[in-house]
Amino acid sequence: MGAVEDRIADLGLTLPEVAAPLASYVPAVLDGSRVYVSGQLPLVDGTLPETGAVGELVGLVAPDRARQLATVCALNAIAAVRSVVPDLDRVERVVKVTGFVASDPSFTGQPGVVDGASELFGKVFGDAGVHARSAVGVAALPLGAPVEVEVIVHVRD
Template structure:
């Protein structure tokens, strides 16, 4: 199955690429690579949840937010190169707004990694960093950026 069928099987649709919330572009294609800006878990222009992991947000909720942020990143890649042209997701960086003492950032960013694998198969397997931070824009719990190799 292709990415579109995989999304449908997951009960998801590729949303329109999110609009920037400041002075930048959602992504840049340079040669055979697409670099996305950090994507937030917007749904129809709204953040479903705000707050920090280990305080207001559970690991499961955070993983769902990471999944939505990764879906938005895929939308950017699709706009710039087409998901049919993705050779592989090379790198994912996930930022997790973390309350003091919270150290399960990898479990949160697994939401993004699992989505990429489910949608793109082997091409979605990637290197990754999961970073805990004090604050993120708009009080979002997660932000995800990625690098995709494309044809």
């Protein structure tokens, strides 16, 4: 196990198995020195722990809970990277993170939700985890997920 996987373990986390695609795509593609990770849902053991739109109203997924789920998305994205680059110590930079938040129309806190993913990348990869990012509110996500995260990672040969 390398330094990155040691940091993951030190955080009390375990890399999951890569989730099976929901349609006609693959979880990650290595193209030269870039890994393009398909959008990752907050699946835990193949199921969504929570579904629905994010917002402040009763009956919606609370923003703090959605932030936790974004962390799960990030962990799933790291597992997808490892599926095409078995040594995570080869990651030189998390280049770009795009977070999608299924949002109640009045909810504008998408950046705070996606911070859950960004912070995990920072804890796991250190300075190499600092990245450009978009946080986008959407009407709905696959399977009713509250959040989805996609990533582009630069790796060394």
